[in-house]
Amino acid sequence: MGLTSCDVLPRSGPNKQEIYAGSVQREGDAFVVAANDRVTRATAVVPALGFSSNFINAGQVGSDTVRPGDVLGVAIWENVEQGILASAGAPAALQEVQVDGSGFIFIPYAGRIKAAGNSPEAIRRIVTDKLATQTPDPQVLITRVAGDGATVSITGAVSAQGVYAIERPTRTLGAMLARAGGVAVNPEVAVVKIIRGHTTGQIWYQDLFEDPRLDIALRNGDRILVEADTRAFTALGATGTQTRVNFSTQNLSALEAIAQVGGLNPTLADPTGIFVFRNEDAEIANNVLGRTDLVGAQRMVYVLNLTEPNGMFTARDFVIRDGDTVYVTEAPYVQWAKVITALTGTLGAAESLANAGSTVGLLGAP
Missing domain, CATH: 3.10.560.10 (Outer membrane lipoprotein wza domain like)
Structure with a gap:
């Protein structure tokens, strides 16, 4: 055929x-x-990537903002010999209190005080005002003993994955990524995703530098994922x-x-x-x-x-x-070249067979 x-x-x-x-x-x-x-x-x-208004409009949170679970050191001095909490010149025995899940602490004679969302300085003023009605000119000192405030986790294609505290230099997304050593993939196709509670937003990494609005303020518990475009x-x-x-x-x-x-x-x-x-x-x-x-x-x-x-x-x-x-x-x-190659290959094969047959015939001749 x-x-x-x-x-x-x-x-x-x-x-x-x-x-x-x-x-x-x-x-x-x-x-x-x-x-x-x-x-x-x-x-x-x-693909349209970007953050919703909830991400963009969130203001920066101070690195010294107290949050539930933080432990605060409390020291109180009074100017009277027999104070309500301590004698004159000596600090009260109360040393540490933990902020409960609702964000409150309890100070004797000052009562239950909202600590979460406030700085140690703001808490100090609140406690001072509460005690001033019961002891003259109280001196109050509030410090953060444990808990380094808000943290975020950074995973994926970054140089140093880990959990990082939100500090004064790293309150925004771009600064925090820099703290993690930057992205470890081609920046042109790097995608940055943030998961905040039940909300997710993602942007191109390069857009951080082209649109300042996308360099959003971070929040405690933010999960940041960097990955290459899929x-x-x-x-x-x-x-x-x-x-x-x-x-x-x-x-x-x-x-x-x-x-x-x-x-x-x-x-x-x-x-x-x-x-x-x-x-x-x-x-x-x-x-x-x-x-x-x-x-x-x-x-x-x-x-x-x-x-x-x-x-x-x-x-x-x-x-x-x-x-x-x-x-x-x-x-x-x-395709024509393939046809010609196939034909010439077929003819060459047939000729080779014919030559082989002739050779066999000659060898078999008497």
Whole structure:
């Protein structure tokens, strides 16, 4: 049987004609759309990262703010021989008190005092005012004995993971990350996530330096996670390599994606047949196709032609998204070359067999 179809030849995937044959226009299940300036604008969607107003509007908390669980040292001096707590010149026996879960401490003759949220100096004034009604000119000293105030935990791709106290130099996110040694991945694709109670916010690390509002004030118990961007695309066909590739920048164009995998294979690739396969949201698909009736995710195939007058600019502006498949078809002549190679190889093999048969015949002759 002779070689009658290119289908028996090895290749990296479908050709242009086969992709177009699978279009909705030809009763397939995917919309095949040529990329142009309007399409690139309609599909240029990048992940929106940022903090909510609750994060941004939270003011800085002083490093000396007392919190539940802190232990305070209390010393009281009185100016009378027989004071209510101590004799003249001698401090009261009361030395340490712990702030309870509700944020209060108890001082004899002063009563239950709200400590959480106040500084030691503010607590000192409150205790002084309470005791002043019972002993003349009391002298009160409040110090933090145990508990270094608010702390945050930092994990992930940082140089030094750990639990860090919120101190005067490290009250904001950027300063605290610097205290942890900075990020340990490419800063351009580093994502910083903060978990505060039941609320989560995340930003690009680089945005900390471009938007001062994102350098938010930290709170006790904040959990900070730094990780590399997890977005990726798949490159197949006549490219320098066929693999799954992580994004190297926040915004990745089709041209950059091709370059990231080594460019087009110069001996195989068809620069008129670069396809991006994607499941597109109905809103974007309707916008691209000029329709309003599509519902649910739609299979879209965007076509890039680098040989067109504006082709390189279109590929530069077309944004690749997480989960995309970038496929480059082989040039038509490649299949013909494979056919010729297969034919010449078959003829060569047949000739070799014929020669071998002749040789055997000669050796077997009387």
